[in-house]
Amino acid sequence: xxxxxxxxxxxxxxxxxxxxxxxxxxxxxxxxxxxxxxxxxxxxxxxxxxxxxxxxxxxxxxxxxxxxxxxxxxxxxxxxxxxxxxxxxxxxxxxxxxxxxxxxxxxxxxxxxxxxxxxxxxxxxxxxxxxxxxxxxxxxxxxxxxxxxxxxxxxxxxxxxxxxxxxxxxxxxxxxxxxxxxxxxxxxxxxxxxxxxxxxxxxxxxxxxxxxxxxxxxxxxxxxxxxxxxxxxxxxxxxxxxxxxxxxxxxxxxxxxxxxxxxxxxxxxxxxxxxxxxxxxxxxxxxxxxxxxxxxxxxxxxxxxxxxxxxxxxxxxxxxxxxxxxxxxxxxxxxxxxxxxxxxxxxxxxxxxxxxxxxxxxxxxxxxxxxxxxxxxxxxxxxxxxxxxxxxxxxxxxxxxxxxxxxxxxxxxxxxxxxxxxxxxxxxx
Numbered sequence: 495x496x497x498x499x500x501x502x503x504x505x506x507x508x509x510x511x512x513x514x515x516x517x518x519x520x521x522x523x524x525x526x527x528x529x530x531x532x533x534x535x536x537x538x539x540x541x542x543x544x545x546x547x548x549x550x551x552x553x554x555x556x557x558x559x560x561x562x563x564x565x566x567x568x569x570x571x572x573x574x575x576x577x578x579x580x581x582x583x584x585x586x587x588x589x590x591x592x593x594x595x596x597x598x599x600x601x602x603x604x605x606x607x608x609x610x611x612x613x614x615x616x617x618x619x620x621x622x623x624x625x626x627x628x629x630x631x632x633x634x635x636x637x638x639x640x641x642x643x644x645x646x647x648x649x650x651x652x653x654x655x656x657x658x659x660x661x662x663x664x665x666x667x668x669x670x671x672x673x674x675x676x677x678x679x680x681x682x683x684x685x686x687x688x689x690x691x692x693x694x695x696x697x698x699x700x701x702x703x704x705x706x707x708x709x710x711x712x713x714x715x716x717x718x719x720x721x722x723x724x725x726x727x728x729x730x731x732x733x734x735x736x737x738x739x740x741x742x743x744x745x746x747x748x749x750x751x752x753x754x755x756x757x758x759x760x761x762x763x764x765x766x767x768x769x770x771x772x773x774x775x776x777x778x779x780x781x782x783x784x785x786x787x788x789x790x791x792x793x794x795x796x797x798x799x800x801x802x803x804x805x806x807x808x809x810x811x812x813x814x815x816x817x818x819x820x821x822x823x824x825x826x827x828x829x830x831x832x833x834x835x836x837x838x839x840x841x842x843x844x845x846x847x848x849x850x851x852x853x854x855x856x857x858x859x860x861x862x863x864x865x866x867x868x869x870x871x872x873x874x875x876x877x878x879x880x881x882x883x884x885x886x887x888x889x890x891x892x893x894x895x896x897x898x899x900x901x902x903x904x905x906x907x908x909x910x911x912x913x914x915x916x917x918x919x920x921x922x923x
Contacts, residue, residue, distance in 0.1 A: 496753040497701075497711045498920070499741045502718025503757035503811035505727075505765035506736070507791070507798060509823035510758045512906055514551035514714050516821075516914055522709040523559045523701060524552025527744030528734040529716030530567040530599060530629070532622040542583065548573050550714050554585060561697050563713075564595035565734060565744020567629040568641065569604075570686040592690070593697040593746075594642040600654075601682060602661050602674045603628040609669045621767070630733035632657060641694055644687045647680070654679050698746025705751055713741040719757075719811045720765075727857065730769025738815035756920055757817040757900065759808055761825045761890075764789050764798040770858045773801030773837045787827040802864070804837045808898035810850040819920050820898060822891060823906035826913075831869035834890060837862035838897060867893060875908035880917050883907075 498521070502508045514524060531547040544554055548568065553560040562568065577587045603625030610628075611621055621627055632638040637657045643650045654676050665671040701711055717736040720726045725737050734740060742749045762783055765771055775783070780800045783789065789798035811817065828834055839848045840860035851857045870884040877883050883891070883905075895902045903918040 497705060497713060497747055497751045499713045499715070499738045499752055499755045499815075501715040501736065501738050501741075501755065501757060501815055502721075503759045503815070503817070503820065504718050504763055504804075504807060505720045505771075506716070506718035507764055507766065507789075508718060508758040508760050509821075509906055510714060510716075511546065511551040512823060512911065512914070513756065513758050513821045513904070514712065516904065516911070516916075517712055517920065519555060519557075520710060521552070521558060521712040523561055523704055523711045524550040524555075525561040525563050525697075525701065525711060525713045525745050526550045526566050527563040527713050527715060528565040528736060528740045529732060530624065530626045531569050531572045532624050532626045532716070532732065544580070544583070544585075547576060549576055549580070549590070552712065552714070553580065553587065553590065556586065559589045559591060561701065561745075562590070562592045562596060563697055563745040564593040565740060566593075567597045567599050567626055567633070567734075568592070569599040569624065570683070570690065572624075574686065574689065590693050591695050591697050591700060592641060592693045594640065594694050596641050597629055597633045598639045598641060598644070598683065599625040599629045600639060600657075600679055602658065602665075602679060603632070605671070605674070606661060606664065609665070609671060613669060627733040639683070641690070644683055645691060645694075647684060650683060651676065651680050654683075701745060701747055702751075705747070711745075711747065713745055713747070713752075715741065719814055720807065722814075725814050727769045728854065730767060738817075754818045754920065755815050756819045756821055756903075757808075757811050757815055759811070759820050759822050759894075759898070759902075760787075761803060761822055761828055761894070762787070763801045763804050763807070766791050766796055766798050770854075770860070771799055771801060772840060772857070772860045772862045773804050774799050775801050782831075783827060786830075787824055802835045802837055802862070803894060804862070805894070805897035806837070806840065806848060806850050808894070809848075812899045817900045819903040819918070820895070820900050821904045821906070821920070822894065822902045825887065825891070825905055826874050826907045828869065828890075829874060830871055833866045834869050835864040835866050836893065836897070838865045839863040875913055877907050877915060880905070880915055883915070 550560040552558040606628045608623045662673040721732040722737040783800040868886045870886040872884045905915040
């Protein structure tokens with residue numbers, strides 16, 4: 495039975511929560527497999543807006559078991575606040591499962607993240623300051639604290655002591671900050687143990703058993719392909735594998751069990767933080783996209799940088815992720831434009847380049863080559879079939895599909911969870 499991967503095909507914020515919600519009644523498990531509370535999904539259900547940061551979007555769908563996989567880094571305080579907030583709105587949170595191998599974001603990770611960014615000044619990466627990067631650094635450096643460590647005070651103390659040997663030297667001698675006390679960190683982390691323990695399990699075993707029983711598992715990534723630590727616009731990336739390959743490592747499901755990979759793609763392009771962005775707009779059209787699209791970070795509240803659709807990026811996402819489908823979101827945001835430019839290639843050193851440059855410097859200097867498509871003024875938020883869209887909107891979607899190299903199976907035409915056109919069944923679902 496299918497294990498389906500759902501990932502962002504741009505720089506994140508593409509609307510993955512809407513796609514997960516659309517698939518929710520077709521799947522049994524929804525799994526976050528990487529990232530932390532630097533990610534954010536907004537799901538609109540009726541007159542309620544749900545902002546999710548750590549939790550899989552499937553937690554909003556009755557009957558679905560939400561899972562936080564081993565590849566996620568968990569801020570326990572944020573997790574509990576998010577669970578309490580959902581419970582207060584009547585959401586059932588009792589089925590949540592958390593991998594015992596997931597790593598914990600400690601208070602000292604957050605401190606190191608924030609002071610490190612300030613120390614870099616103009617060379618700062620533009621992190622969310624939530625300790626994500628430092629936690630992954632400790633994970634790779636084998637200094638990390640895992641969820642399972644919270645249930646053995648002796649082991650937890652030893653691990654915190656080991657991690658703080660270097661951290662305190664850095665904080666005191668380089669950043670001129672106070673040293674972190676081991677006892678305070680241990681006490682803070684242990685305070686979550688009693689509530690956390692019933693949720694913690696071997697999620698890899700549970701997910702593989704579910705697939706053996708004929709159930710469907712949806713693997714939901716945070717951020718997007720161009721923020722992937724290996725395949726993104728390094729160094730302006732996140733600290734984990736946000737592309738489809740990270741789904742198997744971050745969940746404990748083998749790659750042969752994946753039956754479909756769905757890429758979420760905005761009808762234009764946005765990104766948060768620093769780094770190259772060839773189609774970025776600094777004029778009234780950038781503000782048009784930002785205002786009409788509500789382009790403000792779910793987690794940070796930061797204004798998103800906005801630009802026109804970038805076809806080489808979509809084609810790159812198809813290749814890197816092995817995409818079987820695209821879910822195109824926010825088509826309605828473009829309503830009211832007479833002309834809609836699309837970046838079809840780049841000019842680099844006087845040469846036309848139709849693929850994403852492998853060289854960081856080339857991408858930084860890439861100038862977009864645009865092709866203009868006729869816009870539309872009709873309200874499309876009530877459209878339920880592709881044929882109901884205005885002819886120019888249909889042509890725009892078909893052009894993006896042709897340039898991206900993967901079929902566009904679903905189209906978001908409004909904020910509401912039901913404002914979606916399904917052209918083809920999503921692969922594997």
